[in-house]
Amino acid sequence: DAGITQSPRHKVTETGTPVTLRCHQTENHRYMYWYRQDPGHGLRLIHYSYGVKDTDKGEVSDGYSVSRSKTEDFLLTLESATSSQTSVYFCAISESAGEYNEQFFGPGTRLTVL
Amino acid sequence: AQTVTQSQPEMSVQEAETVTLSCTYDTSENNYYLFWYKQPPSRQMILVIRQEAYKQQNATENRFSVNFQKAAKSFSLKISDSQLGDTAMYFCAFRGYNNNDMRFGAGTRLTVKP
Structure with a gap:
């Protein structure tokens, strides 16, 4: 199994509070991704990173920001959480974006915004 | 934007039997990856x-095989000799050749019955 951990695994917070989710990898993969999973939508890409300090937006980036100061860590921040951001968040990594490269997923973080 | 459609929200199959999960997608690209x-x-x-996408031969992994119909933009998954451990949500996903944005379908919940 790819070495990907996410923290916390579960979090309950209140509307308007800031929240940061952490993804940590031990594979030294260049690409890291944040997805959210909601019923009826599958997984949707929030942001991704193609290197240290290099990030780009995905399909559903509004309300989220990311940072990557080290190869192994990719942080997802909700500056002011809203109930619509209640979801399960998955981090993924891949060696490269092109060719056949598989994305390996972390165990997920369940976030509830009350 | 590419879209992925899984038209079967839920399916069930008896243990040891064969089941096929459907997936269609929409794209204007000629080369891409499906998962x-x-x-x-x-x-x-x-x-x-x-x-x-440019490979004509359908992929096979042990009991799992696909029926890839490029012209029809269809990518179905066949599970042979279904096992109880195959019970899960199954997601079809599309990624463009030089694209970091993987698009997922909404998923099919498969239950294997003893």
């Missing part, structure tokens, strides 16, 4: 099988 991911109750996303 099937499995998500068991543990929530971990696991790659089941993948296909590159």
